[in-house]
Amino acid sequence: xxxxxxxxxxxxxxxxxxxxxxxxxxxxxxxTVYPFATTVAEKFGKSTSFKTPVVESTGSGGGLKxxxxxxxxxxxxxxxxxxxxxxxxxxxxAKNGIKDIVEVKVGYDGIVMANSKQxxxxxxxxxxxxxxxxxxxxxxxxxxxxxxxxxxxxxxxxLPAIKIEVLGPPPTSGTRDAFAELAMEGGCKKFKWxxxxxxxxxxxxxxxxxxxxxxxxxxxxxxxxxxxxxxNDNMIIGKLEANPKALGIFGYSFLDQNxxxxxxxxxxxxxxxxxxxxxxxxxxxxxxxxYVKKAHIGVVPGIEEFMNEFAAEKASGPDGYLxxxxxxxxxxxxxxxxxxxxxxxxxxxx
Amino acid sequence: MTELAFKGPEPDQLRRRHRAEKRxxxxxxxxxxxxxxxxxxxxxxxxxxxxxxxxxxxxxxNISLDSSEFEGGKGSGLAQIRKANFEGLVKRSxxxxxxxxxxxxxxxxxxxxxxxxxxxxxxxxVEANPEKIGESIDIWVTASDDVDxxxxxxxxxxxxxxxxxxxxxxxxxxxxxxxxxxxETQFNWTLFTKxxxxxxxQAGIAGAMIGSLYSVLxxxxxxxxxxxxxxxxxxxxxxxxxxTSFLEVNINNLAAVPSIVFGLLGLAVFLNFFQLPRxxxxxxxxxxxxxxxxxxxxxxxxxxxxxxxSIKEAAxxxxxxxxxxxxxxxxxxxxxxxxxxxxxxxxxxxxxTAPLLMIGMVAFVVDLPVTFxxxxxxxxxxxxxxxxxxxxxxxxxxxxxxxxxxxxxxxxNLTAVILRNKFETRY
Numbered sequence: 001x002x003x004x005x006x007x008x009x010x011x012x013x014x015x016x017x018x019x020x021x022x023x024x025x026x027x028x029x030x031x032t033v034y035p036f037a038t039t040v041a042e043k044f045g046k047s048t049s050f051k052t053p054v055v056e057s058t059g060s061g062g063g064l065k066x067x068x069x070x071x072x073x074x075x076x077x078x079x080x081x082x083x084x085x086x087x088x089x090x091x092x093x094a095k096n097g098i099k100d101i102v103e104v105k106v107g108y109d110g111i112v113m114a115n116s117k118q119x120x121x122x123x124x125x126x127x128x129x130x131x132x133x134x135x136x137x138x139x140x141x142x143x144x145x146x147x148x149x150x151x152x153x154x155x156x157x158x159l160p161a162i163k164i165e166v167l168g169p170p171p172t173s174g175t176r177d178a179f180a181e182l183a184m185e186g187g188c189k190k191f192k193w194x195x196x197x198x199x200x201x202x203x204x205x206x207x208x209x210x211x212x213x214x215x216x217x218x219x220x221x222x223x224x225x226x227x228x229x230x231x232n233d234n235m236i237i238g239k240l241e242a243n244p245k246a247l248g249i250f251g252y253s254f255l256d257q258n259x260x261x262x263x264x265x266x267x268x269x270x271x272x273x274x275x276x277x278x279x280x281x282x283x284x285x286x287x288x289x290x291y292v293k294k295a296h297i298g299v300v301p302g303i304e305e306f307m308n309e310f311a312a313e314k315a316s317g318p319d320g321y322l323x324x325x326x327x328x329x330x331x332x333x334x335x336x337x338x339x340x341x342x343x344x345x346x347x348x349x350x
Numbered sequence: 351m352t353e354l355a356f357k358g359p360e361p362d363q364l365r366r367r368h369r370a371e372k373r374x375x376x377x378x379x380x381x382x383x384x385x386x387x388x389x390x391x392x393x394x395x396x397x398x399x400x401x402x403x404x405x406x407x408x409x410x411x412n413i414s415l416d417s418s419e420f421e422g423g424k425g426s427g428l429a430q431i432r433k434a435n436f437e438g439l440v441k442r443s444x445x446x447x448x449x450x451x452x453x454x455x456x457x458x459x460x461x462x463x464x465x466x467x468x469x470x471x472x473x474x475x476v477e478a479n480p481e482k483i484g485e486s487i488d489i490w491v492t493a494s495d496d497v498d499x500x501x502x503x504x505x506x507x508x509x510x511x512x513x514x515x516x517x518x519x520x521x522x523x524x525x526x527x528x529x530x531x532x533x534e535t536q537f538n539w540t541l542f543t544k545x546x547x548x549x550x551x552q553a554g555i556a557g558a559m560i561g562s563l564y565s566v567l568x569x570x571x572x573x574x575x576x577x578x579x580x581x582x583x584x585x586x587x588x589x590x591x592x593x594t595s596f597l598e599v600n601i602n603n604l605a606a607v608p609s610i611v612f613g614l615l616g617l618a619v620f621l622n623f624f625q626l627p628r629x630x631x632x633x634x635x636x637x638x639x640x641x642x643x644x645x646x647x648x649x650x651x652x653x654x655x656x657x658x659x660s661i662k663e664a665a666x667x668x669x670x671x672x673x674x675x676x677x678x679x680x681x682x683x684x685x686x687x688x689x690x691x692x693x694x695x696x697x698x699x700x701x702x703t704a705p706l707l708m709i710g711m712v713a714f715v716v717d718l719p720v721t722f723x724x725x726x727x728x729x730x731x732x733x734x735x736x737x738x739x740x741x742x743x744x745x746x747x748x749x750x751x752x753x754x755x756x757x758x759x760x761x762x763n764l765t766a767v768i769l770r771n772k773f774e775t776r777y
Contacts, residue, residue, distance in 0.1 A: 024725065026628065028710075035739065038714040039548040045716055046470055052716035054629055054725040057735065058707075074625055232738050234745070257740040259513040260506075321466070325548070326740060 022073040022300055025053035029063025029080030032109055032174055032251060033288050036322050037080050037310075043321070044309045050302035053078075060174045067291060068093035077296040077303055081289045082109065082174040087350060100294035101348040104307060105338055107316050108328040110252035110277035110285040111179050112264040113166070116244040120160065122152075122265035126283060129267075130187030131155045132164050133226050135219040138191050147221045167229040167236045168220075168249035178286040179249055180218040183267070186283060188217035237262055252277060252285075253326020277328045278318075285328065294345060304345075311342045396756075400749030406538035406551060407493040407501045409464055409527060413443045413472060414486035424484050431476055431483075436469035440491065448523055459520050463527075465492040467552040490536065495550045495743035497524065501535060504742060541750060545716045546732065550743035553736070555751050557718050561631050561711070561726030562700060562758065568635020568722065569642055569699050574692055576639075577646030578681075581688070584647070585654040586662075586676050605644035612641045613705030621709060628710035629725035637705045642695035649691020653684040686770040693766035697759050703730045729755040 027037055034057040045052025058066065060081040067079035068089055085103070093101060113129070115122060131137050132155045136144040152159035169176040189195045193206060194216055200208030220226050229236045233250040237258050240248045247265065252272060255264050264272035267283055276282040290310065297303045309315060316322050318329045330338070340346070417423045419439065422430040441461050445451065451460045468491035475489055476482065496515040499505040511518050527533040544554030580601075588594045616637035620626045626633050657680050665675035706712060712731050719726035727735070729751060736748040 022627075026725075031738070034714070035548065038546075041714065042548050042716055055714035056629070056710050057712055057714075074621065074628065076628075233740070234737060251740075253740045257515075257742060260509050 024051040025078065025300055025302055025306055026076040027053050027055040027078045027080065027290075028058045028066050028076040029056075029078075029290070030060040030082040030174055030288070031057045032060075032082040033080035033106065033290065035253065035325055036106060036288070036316075036327050037290065039322060039325055040306070040310045040315055043315070044302075044306050048302065048305060050305065053302075053306060064089045064291075065092075067293065068096055068098060070096045071098055071293065071295045073300070075293075077293055077300050078306070079291050080106075081291065082178065082286060084287070084289060085291060085348070085350075090348070090350060098293055098295065102292040102294055102307075102341065102345050103348040104290050104292065104311060104342060105330065105334065106288040106290060106310065106327065107322070107330055108277060108285045109288055109326075110272050110282055110328060111175060111182065111249065112252055112255045112272040112284075113183075113247050113249055113267070114240065114255055114262040114264045115247045116240050117261060117263055118244040121263055122159070122247065123269070124159075124265050125156070125268050126183050126187035127190045128152075128156045128159065128187065129183045130185075130190075130217070133166060133184060133220055134188070134216070135221045136216065138194065142193055144216065147223070147225075162245050164225040165227065165243070165246040166225065166249065167227050167239055167246055169233075170228045170230065175249070175251060179284070180220070182284045182286060184220075185217040251326070252328065256326050274323075274328065279331070288327075291348070294347070297345065307342050311338055396749050396752050399746055400753045402502050402504075403541060403746040403750035404538055405502075405535040406540065407498040408490040408534060408536050409493045409497075410488060410490050410532035411440065411443045411464070411468075412447075412486060412488050413439055415439070415476060415483050417484040420483055426480060426483055428477060428480075431473070431480065434473075434476075436473045436476075440464060440468050440472060448526075451519075456519060459517055460523065462494055463497055463520060463523065465494050465549060465551045467492055467547070467549060492540070492551050493533070495741055497533075498535075498551055499743055500524070501533070502746075504746075541747065545718050546714055546727070546735070547716065548714075550739070550741050550747055553744070553747055555729065555732055555747075555754055557715050558727045558729045558732035558751070559754065559758075560719050561634070561715075562728040562730075562755075564631035564719065564722055564726065565634040565638055565711075565728055566696060566700055568632055569638040570692070570696060572636060572639035573642040573646055573695070577643050577692070578650055578688060580643075581647045581650030581654060582676055582681070585651050586672070586680070601644050601647050605648055608704075609641055609702050610704040610708070612637050613708030615640065616705060617708045627723050627725075629713050629715070629727075630723045631711075631719060631726045631728075632722040633709050634706055634711050634726075634728065635722075637709055638699035638702060641702065641705065642692075642699050645695035645698070646688070646692050649694070650684070650688045653687025653691070654680060656687065657683045682773065685773040689766055689769050689773070693762055697762055700728075700759060700762065701730050701755065703728070703734055706731055729758065 025041075027041065029037075034055060038055045041053040041055050044050065056063075056076075060083055063076075063079040064081060064085060066076055069075050085101075090101070093099075113122065113124065131147075132149055132152065134147055137147050137149070139145040149155050149164060151161045151163055153161040155164070168179065189198075193204060194213060196204050196206040197209050197213040197216075200206065227246075229239060229248070233254045236248040236250055237254060240246055240262050248262070252274075255262060255272060256274075266272075270276050270282045272282050272284075277285045292303065292307060312320070313335075314320050316327060316329055317335065320327075320329065323329060329335070420426040420430055420434050426434075441457075444460055444464060445457065448460060451457055471491050472489060475487070493501075496505065497520075500507070500516055500521075505515060507514075507521065516524075524533060540552060541554050543556050544552065545557030547553040584594065584598065588597075616633060620633045620636055621628060661679050661683065662675050665679045666672070670678065703712065706728055710725075711727055712735065713725060713727055714735070715725050715727050717724070733748055733751045733755065736744045736751060
C-alpha cells in the first residue's frame with residue numbers, strides 16, 4: 001500500500017510538471033505598480049481572447065529576483081518595479097541566461113506627506129523633512145548630532161509647535177526607499193558639505209565618501225518620531241484621522257481617494273496635485289516601470305499585446321483609465337519614446 | 351463533630367479560604383468574559399462593515415440592440431456578438447437618458463455613473479439571448495463604486511464638491527434616476543460568483559474560495575494519512591532508542607517553526623526542484639500540509655497515548671496481530687482526539703498567507719480556478735490584498751471576505767464536532 005501511494009504521488013508530480021506549455025502571462029513585482037498592472041490585466045483579459053494575466057504582488061526587489069531566475073515557463077514573463085532595475089540585477093539576469101530585457105516606463109507616482117483635514121495644511125520643504133526625520137542632523141560644518149528636534153517649530157520657525165509624529169512605511173517598502181531618496185536626500189543635499197561627500201570636493205577639502213553620504217541622508221530616526229505603520233496605506237489614513245497632529249507618508253492614489261479625510265502638505269510650495277506631479281513641479285515623485293523578458297515573447301501568447309495595452313493612450317495616456325486609479329501619466333515626448341520602444345522591442349540600456 | 355470545627359481560630363481561616371475561592375472564580379469568570387467581549391467587538395465591527403457588501407447598487411438602462419451594431423445582424427453567432435461595441439451601446443443608452451449633457455467633461459461624468467463592467471454584463475445577456483438583437487431591452491447594470499458608496503451613505507452628499515468623488519451634476523442625474531425608480535441596491539451576486547477585480551463593484555471572492563477549498567483539500571489528503579501513520583508508528587511500533595527521541599524532539603520543534611519558513615521550503619523543493627507550477631493550489635496545499643503535519647502528529651500521539659493499554663493487550667491476548675490491534679481497537683478510540691488535532695491544524699492552515707506568498711499565491715487572479723494546477727489565491731490572501739486597495743468600496747468587501755473566511759473555519763469546526771461525536775465510544 002505504501003509503495004502504491006508513493007508511486008502515485010510520484011506519477012502525479014511527473015504529470016503536473018510535464019504540463020509545460022503555459023498560455024497565461026505571469027506578472028510579478030512592485031506593490032505600487034500592482035493596482036495599475038491588475039487594471040490593465042483585467043481589461044486585457046476581458047477584451048481579448050487571451051487569458052487574464054496573473055499578477056503577483058512581491059515588491060520590486062522580490063519581483064526582479066524572480067524575473068532574473070531564468071528563462072522558461074516556470075519563471076515570470078514580466079516584472080513591475082517602482083524604481084529602475086539595478087546593474088546588479090541586470091548582471092544576475094545575464095548570469096541566468098536572460099540577455100534581452102525590454103524596459104517600459106509606465107508613468108509616475110507621487111509620494112505625499114498628508115495630515116488630517118481637521119488640522120492646518122503643513123507647508124514643508126525637503127530640508128524640513130530631512131531635519132525632522134533624519135537620525136543625525138548637521139550641527140555646523142562637518143559635524144553631526146543625534147536629531148534634537150522635538151517639534152516642527154524646532155525644524156523651521158514658520159512651522160507650528162506640534163510634536164513631530166510621522167507615520168510611514170517600513171524599510172522593506174519601495175515607497176520608503178523612494179521617500180528617502182527623493183524627499184530626505186533632496187533636503188540633505190541642501191547642506192553643501194554633505195553634498196560634497198557624494199562626489200568629493202577639493203576646494204572644501206572633503207573626500208568622496210558615497211557610503212557615508214547615503215547613511216547621513218537616508219537613515220531615519222528611531223526615537224519614536226517616525227512611526228513604522230506597516231505596508232498598509234489605508235491603515236495610515238485611519239490613524240491620521242484619529243490623530244490630527246500626526247503626518248503620514250503614502251502614495252498619491254490614496255490621497256486622491258481619501259481627499260475628504262486627509263490633505264497633502266505642500267512641498268517647496270507645491271501642492272501634491274495631479275497636474276503638479278505630472279509636469280514634474282512637485283518634487284517627490286518617482287517613475288514606475290515594467291520589464292519584459294524578450295525570450296518569452298512568442299512563446300507565451302499575448303505578451304506583446306499586453307505590452308501594447310499597458311502602453312496605449314487609452315490606458316496610461318493623459319486621459320487613460322489608469323489615471324482614474326491614480327497613475328500620473330508621462331509627458332508627450334516620453335510617451336512617444338515609449339511607443340517606439342514597445343513597437344521595436346528595444347533592449348534595455350543602462 | 352462539625353460544630354467543633356468552628357471553634358478557635360479556624361472560622362477565620364475558613365473564611366479566608368472561601369474568599370480565595372471566590373476570588374479565583376471571579377478572576378476566571380472575568381477572563382472568560384473579557385475573551386468573549388473581544389470576540390464580540392471583533393464580530394460587531396466586521397459584521398457591520400461587511401453587511402453593506404452584500405448589496406450592490408444597480409442602474410436600470412434601456413439599451414437598443416440595433417442589428418446594425420452586430421456583424422451578422424439578427425442571426426449573429428457568438429464570435430460576432432463578442433466583436434460588437436458594447437461599451438458604446440451602454441454609453442449611448444445613458445446619453446439618450448440625459449440628452450442635455452453635451453460637453454466632453456459632462457459626457458465623461460455621465461459614463462462614470464455605471465461600472466466599466468456594465469458593457470460585459472450586457473454582452474453576457476446578449477450571448478445568452480441572441481434572439482433579442484434588433485430589440486430594445488431593459489437591463490439592470492452595476493453602478494460604479496462611487497455611486498454605490500453614495501447610496502450606502504459612505505460618501506456624504508454635504509461634502510464640498512471638490513473633494514467628493516461624485517460631482518454636483520452627477521448628483522442631479524442620480525436623483526432623477528432614483529425618482530424614476532431606476533436606481534436601487536440589489537443582492538450582490540457578483541461577490542459570491544466572480545473572481546477578483548480591480549473595480550470593487552465587480553470583485554468577487556469565488557476564486558479565493560475555490561482556491562482555499564482546493565488547498566485545504568490537498569493539505570488534508572496529504573497531512574492526515576501521513577500524520578496518523580507517523581503517530582501510530584511512533585507510539586506503537588518505534589523502538590525506544592536515541593534515534594526515536596531525536597525524531598520526537600524534532601517534530602515538536604517543527605510545530606513551532608514560523609510558517610514563512612515552510613513557504614521557502616516549498617519554493618525550493620516543489621517549485622524549483624520538482625518544477626511544479628507557481629500560484630497553484632496543489633503546491634499551496636502541499637506547503638500547508640508540511641505545516642500541519644507536526645500538529646497532527648503531536649495530537650495523534652497524545653490521543654493514542656490516552657487509550658488504555660489494557661484494550662490493546664486484550665486484543666493481543668485473544669490473538670490479534672499488532673496491526674489488527676492498532677487498527678481495530680486503538681485507532682477508533684483515539685480518532686476523536688486525532689480529528690481535533692487535525693481540525694486545529696487545518697484551521698490554522700486555512701488562515702495562513704505567509705507561506706503562500708513564497709509560492710506565488712498572493713496574486714491577482716481573475717479567472718476562476720478549475721483544476722488543482724490553475725493559478726489561484728486563498729481567502730486570507732484576498733483579505734490582505736483588498737485591505738491594501740485605495741478605493742473605499744474595497745473596505746466593506748474586505749470585511750465580507752473575512753466573514754466568509756470565518757464561516758469556513760466555523761464549518762470546519764462543526765464537522766470536527768460532528769465527527770467526534772460520531773466516533774466517540776465509551777469504555
